[in-house]
Amino acid sequence: MHNDPKNRREFLKACAAAGAAGVWVLLIPRPGAAQRVHHIDPSLQVPDWMDHYYAYVIDLNKCIGCGNCVRACKRENKVHEKFFRTWVERYQITDEDHVYVESPNGGHDGFSGNVAHGKVTRSFFVPKMCNHCRNTPCTQVCPVHASYQTPEGVILVDKKRCIGCAYCVQACPYGSRFIDPRTHTADKCTWCYHRITKGLLPACVTVCPTNTRRFGDLKDEDDQIRELIHNARSSVLKPDLNTEPFCFYIGFDRAIR
Amino acid sequence: MNSYQHLSRAATLLAILLFAGIVLRANFVPASFGKWGAYRADHIDEERDRKPLIKADDSCLDCHEKEWDMADGKHANVPCADCHFLDGEHARPLEGDQSLNEFALAESRKNSQMVFKSLFAAMKEGWDQDDIEKLSLMLSQNEWGMRVRVYRGEPVIRQFGEALPARQAPAGDVDIRKALLSGEESLKIEGERDAEVARYLFPLKVETPCLECHTKARIGEVNGVIELLYPLNRMKLKMHTKLADMPVDRSREACQVCHRFLNSRPEKHPQVKDFDEHIKKGWKADMGPVDLGAPCLRCHKAHIPSIVKKNVNA
Numbered sequence: 001m002h003n004d005p006k007n008r009r010e011f012l013k014a015c016a017a018a019g020a021a022g023v024w025v026l027l028i029p030r031p032g033a034a035q036r037v038h039h040i041d042p043s044l045q046v047p048d049w050m051d052h053y054y055a056y057v058i059d060l061n062k063c064i065g066c067g068n069c070v071r072a073c074k075r076e077n078k079v080h081e082k083f084f085r086t087w088v089e090r091y092q093i094t095d096e097d098h099v100y101v102e103s104p105n106g107g108h109d110g111f112s113g114n115v116a117h118g119k120v121t122r123s124f125f126v127p128k129m130c131n132h133c134r135n136t137p138c139t140q141v142c143p144v145h146a147s148y149q150t151p152e153g154v155i156l157v158d159k160k161r162c163i164g165c166a167y168c169v170q171a172c173p174y175g176s177r178f179i180d181p182r183t184h185t186a187d188k189c190t191w192c193y194h195r196i197t198k199g200l201l202p203a204c205v206t207v208c209p210t211n212t213r214r215f216g217d218l219k220d221e222d223d224q225i226r227e228l229i230h231n232a233r234s235s236v237l238k239p240d241l242n243t244e245p246f247c248f249y250i251g252f253d254r255a256i257r
Numbered sequence: 258m259n260s261y262q263h264l265s266r267a268a269t270l271l272a273i274l275l276f277a278g279i280v281l282r283a284n285f286v287p288a289s290f291g292k293w294g295a296y297r298a299d300h301i302d303e304e305r306d307r308k309p310l311i312k313a314d315d316s317c318l319d320c321h322e323k324e325w326d327m328a329d330g331k332h333a334n335v336p337c338a339d340c341h342f343l344d345g346e347h348a349r350p351l352e353g354d355q356s357l358n359e360f361a362l363a364e365s366r367k368n369s370q371m372v373f374k375s376l377f378a379a380m381k382e383g384w385d386q387d388d389i390e391k392l393s394l395m396l397s398q399n400e401w402g403m404r405v406r407v408y409r410g411e412p413v414i415r416q417f418g419e420a421l422p423a424r425q426a427p428a429g430d431v432d433i434r435k436a437l438l439s440g441e442e443s444l445k446i447e448g449e450r451d452a453e454v455a456r457y458l459f460p461l462k463v464e465t466p467c468l469e470c471h472t473k474a475r476i477g478e479v480n481g482v483i484e485l486l487y488p489l490n491r492m493k494l495k496m497h498t499k500l501a502d503m504p505v506d507r508s509r510e511a512c513q514v515c516h517r518f519l520n521s522r523p524e525k526h527p528q529v530k531d532f533d534e535h536i537k538k539g540w541k542a543d544m545g546p547v548d549l550g551a552p553c554l555r556c557h558k559a560h561i562p563s564i565v566k567k568n569v570n571a
Contacts, residue, residue, distance in 0.1 A: 158297050160297070161287075
C-alpha cells in the first residue's frame, strides 16, 4: 500500500509546495525593529524624527478653489498629468439636499459653471489628499513592504520596491493613491517629506493664498497647529473607519464624504 | 531501504530549496531593509535628499529686499509665489513673461492714447511738423524714461509732404514699415536682462473725423505710427509700487491685478479678459444706465470674504 506510486507523487508534491512556500517566507523581509534598534545600538545615527509628529489642518471656510495647491504639487513632485496627489472638490448642495461633487481636472484649473440642478443652498471647496492615518490600511496590505510609515507619521512609498499590485490603492478609503502609469508603481502625497525634513512647508501650503492649508508639528510646543486642532472644532474624513487620520478639517459639513 | 531513499530525496529537495531561498534573499532583499523598520532604510534618505522646487516666501527676502518692501501695503499677505510661480529655475512669472507683457501692453496703449490726444489737439491748432516735433520732445520728458516719436504715413505724405529728415523712420526699420502697412500694433521687448527696452508701435488709422483735414486719406489707411520706447525696469518697478498701494477693497484696478495680469489664467476666465465687455454683459436692466467705470464690487460681493478680506484686515 505504502508503495503506491500515486501516493508518493502526492507526498513529493506536497513537499515541494511546502519548500517553495519556505523560500517565499525567506524572501519576504521580516519586519525589522525600528524601536528595538534604538535601544540596542545607541551608536546608530538616528535622524531627529522622534522629535516630530506632523499634522495637517484644512480650513474649509477659507478655500476659494483657486487650484494653486494642485498646480504647486504637480510641479514640486512631478506628478503624472492625469493623476493627483492633492486635489480640490467642489460640493454643491441644493435645497432638496441633493449633493453634487465635482473635481474637474482635480481643481487644477479652478472651477467654473454650475453642475448642480436646482437651487444651490450650500457650496464650498474641499481640498483632499493623503490623510496620513495612524492606522494605515494601505501599508498593512503591501505584500513587499514598499509602503510604510515614518516615525514622524508620514506615509511613504518606496518606488524601487513597489511592484504595482495596487492593493494599497484599493485599501485606501480616501482615494489618495494611484498607480503612476510612467513607473507602474503606487504614488501618493508625502506631505512633501523632502521639504518638511528641511524645515520648509509642503508646496501646497506654501502657495495657498488664503491660509486654508496649514501644516505643523504636534511635538513642537509653540506650533500653532496644536492650538488649532485642540481649540477649533475640527473633524476628520470617515472617522467611523477608525483610521485615525492626521489631516484635520475645520468648518466641516455633513455632506462631505 | 526503499523508505530511506524516500527521505534522502526529500532532504535533497529541501536543501536545494533552502539554498535557492538564501541566494534569492541575498539578491532580492536590499541591504538596508529592516534598519529602522519593515522597509528599505535607504529610501527614507533618498526621499529626504530630494531637492525642493517651490520656495517659501522668506527665502526671497535675502536678495529681494526692495521688492519685499514694495510688496508691503495691502498685498503684504499675498505670498510672492502667488504671483510669481517659483520653480527650480528660480522665479519666473506664472505664464512666461505674459503678466509683464500684458501690463506693458495695457500701459502702452494708455500712453499712446494720451500722446494721440495731445497730437490731435495740436492738429486742431494747425500745428506744423516743427511744432509736432517739439510736442513729442516734451512728451518724452516723463518720470518713466519713456521716449515718444511720431512717424507719418503715406496719406499724410501725399497731402502735406515728406517728413523732415530728422523725423523720418530709420531706413530699413521693418517694424515701422509693417505697422504703417498693416495698421497693427506691436510690442517688442529687446535688450539684455535687466536693461530690457520695450518698443511699442501704435498705428493711427484714418477714421471719419480725420477726413475733415486729411482730405487725401481714405478710411482704414494708416496716417502714422506713434512709437514708445521705454526701459522695462521702470515699468516693473511701477507695477510693484502700484500693487503695494492698491486699495484692495474698493477699486476696480485692485481686482484687475490678479484677474487680468497675474495668477488668474486668462484662458480660464475668457469672459473677464475685456472688462468693459464683461461689465456690459453683466449689467442688469434694473441697474440703470450702464456704468463701465463701476467697481467690480458692484456685482461681486461673494468673492470678497476670502482672499480680499484677508488683505483688507491686514
